[in-house]
Amino acid sequence: MGKIDANKKKKLESLMNTSFELFTTKGINKTSISDIVEKAGVAKGTFYLYFKDKYDIRNRIISHKASQLFAAAYSALQKTDIVIFEDRLIYIVNYILDELTANKPLLQFIYKDLSWGIFKKALLTQVSNDDVDFAQIYQKMIDESTITFKDPEIMLFLIIELVGSTGYSSIIYNDPISVRELKPHLETTIRNIIKQFTVE
Amino acid sequence: MGKIDANKKKKLESLMNTSFELFTTKGINKTSISDIVEKAGVAKGTFYLYFKDKYDIRNRIISHKASQLFAAAYSALQKTDIVIFEDRLIYIVNYILDELTANKPLLQFIYKDLSWGIFKKALLTQVSNDDVDFAQIYQKMIDESTITFKDPEIMLFLIIELVGSTGYSSIIYNDPISVRELKPHLETTIRNIIKQFTVE
Amino acid sequence: MGKIDANKKKKLESLMNTSFELFTTKGINKTSISDIVEKAGVAKGTFYLYFKDKYDIRNRIISHKASQLFAAAYSALQKTDIVIFEDRLIYIVNYILDELTANKPLLQFIYKDLSWGIFKKALLTQVSNDDVDFAQIYQKMIDESTITFKDPEIMLFLIIELVGSTGYSSIIYNDPISVRELKPHLETTIRNIIKQFTVE
């Protein structure tokens, strides 16, 4: 990578980091391109050399964050000796719930507007070369498991939506229950869902 | 109600109907107050006589629609002779999924931005005198049932979030599956969740 | 005065008192007719039955306040046994400076915009039947004095402008000196001005 390319990448990252900070702080609607470029220390026109508009940069940030989040969860899982599929999935769910509880702005950011769709898309398909996608990880977990599933994608769909939706409500609003209270219920439900999709 | 009051109510409804149409067509962010008043045929200042801002009118529309939707579902349920609690709940879920499938803009509108929170709030608490809230209906259904539940509110929470989240994805994006395909899975999961909260 | 007339006067006074309070608190530009009528507890249309607009009511308030202020000063003077003309004038000046120091919003109000002109006009001509004007008092003071003046109106003009202008700066901004420091200088200058207009 030449010096110019390195410089380009630096600018791009600077813009993404700055945008992420502003989006999670002020919200995307209240963040202007001016805010971003000023904080990033580049000229206004430069923004348009890298991104189409505010929503383009948002989507790329979300994809990146989704990848990071699940990679970290899986990496942590690997360091444990949990082998049973259900336990492994629940470990990941809990890990992510903990992570998002500690980083509420990130959760806000992921869930607001139509970002949840972007997030899921990033989660299940490979967006960038640098990033891993959870679909692969999930597939691997399925393969490594002794159980056989019918419609594993639908199973994952139900689980992701359930966890995402209830988790958001609990973490952000503490309503109707806290994450701490939510977790055991969620665990039971997830185990039931898995059972529901298990081929005997 | 005097002539003036009647006129006021007419204006208010005109504004709400117009706003709903525009919000579901263009989205709330792309809808300006100017658009609303122009279409409603009132002066700009009149809008501010009735609503604080765009988000005020949105919340009131959502509350109203939520009430309407669930009232219709319950009303339809009454006309059937379904008596078992699980069946009744699933009837309502299916009714609403059908309703929203037929009216995608309404679903878009309910789910975008932070409206889902408003929707749930409207669902579970009485907002306006004219409107019924589902919390009452649900309580009644629980009371009429022969089963006893532990934490029925949490049970409802899980179900609402699961149905809302997966339903949105399926209805709007047909992804990863269509509503038609989703329904049986959802039914099984809901029955499992109910079991999970049943006191033997 | 009939019951209706009494009621009218009450409304009028209520509007004037409320306006005065708002003008001195928020400033005239930031005070709307809505603010006034709401605080006064009358309907919007009613305002226009009594006043032409915001500036009409302001002028009438200023006239009234000017009259009150100087009447109080003269009344206080009468209770003393000061007889020498210079001393009497300086007594009044000091009295008014003290009064305005204690009531800065009133001073702000009098001095802002073009109100100073209105104030002087109210001071020197009789505006309302109820109010006295300082021109009469001044004339009386001149008549009662043993000294003869050439151009007493010009003399008064110089003194009023000097006291008003320096007093405003000192009271409101404490700049470049405080009222306390200003007073002795002002006294000397006023005595010199009087000398300057004295016919030997």
Next chain:
Amino acid sequence: MGKIDANKKKKLESLMNTSFELFTTKGINKTSISDIVEKAGVAKGTFYLYFKDKYDIRNRIISHKASQLFAAAYSALQKTDIVIFEDRLIYIVNYILDELTANKPLLQFIYKDLSWGIFKKALLTQVSNDDVDFAQIYQKMIDESTITFKDPEIMLFLIIELVGSTGYSSIIYNDPISVRELKPHLETTIRNIIKQFTVE
């Protein structure tokens, strides 16, 4: 100075000149930003590139005008052979009264609202690099004089306020006397004030 910088200065001056004309013609309250930019031939947004708001541009205009006015007066004084302090000060006073008599809109503009405070501030402190401040000139005049003064700043304060206040009334309203009639009285009073502050 590059082509861009030259262009920027041109825009800034165009906006200031246009604003000055409108402010003195219609008054600042009746002048909208739209009026200014339209007349100046720039886009609305451009205004906000150079000034914070209407009051920002007003203050900068006033500062500039104050500087110009006094610089011209002092420059004219230098061309005379007047040496005595009192005479020099009175020369400046008369010069400025003449100038403002010939340019009433400027006087209106300086005296309205709270601009008089801004004017004095600009007069006594250096605001811009381009501009001179009268405080320096005054100090120089004091230094060059053979007389010693106690509290020369207070002396100047009294004179400025007296001249400003009476001058405004006389020039704009011809009330209670014309500038022509005012001048000799003012001259006497100023000489007395100077005497009052002279250390024997």
Next chain:
DNA sequence: TATGAATGAGGGTTCATTCAT
């Protein structure tokens, strides 16, 4: 590639005034 001055449409909001009741 990078800049940042300039654009100008369009946003939300206010408010003096009117007039039917």
Next chain:
DNA sequence: CATGAATGAACCCTCATTCAT
């Protein structure tokens, strides 16, 4: 006399986007 709902022009200001440098 009194009301207050309705008006709609006018306001200030933001900001995504362009383009000459």
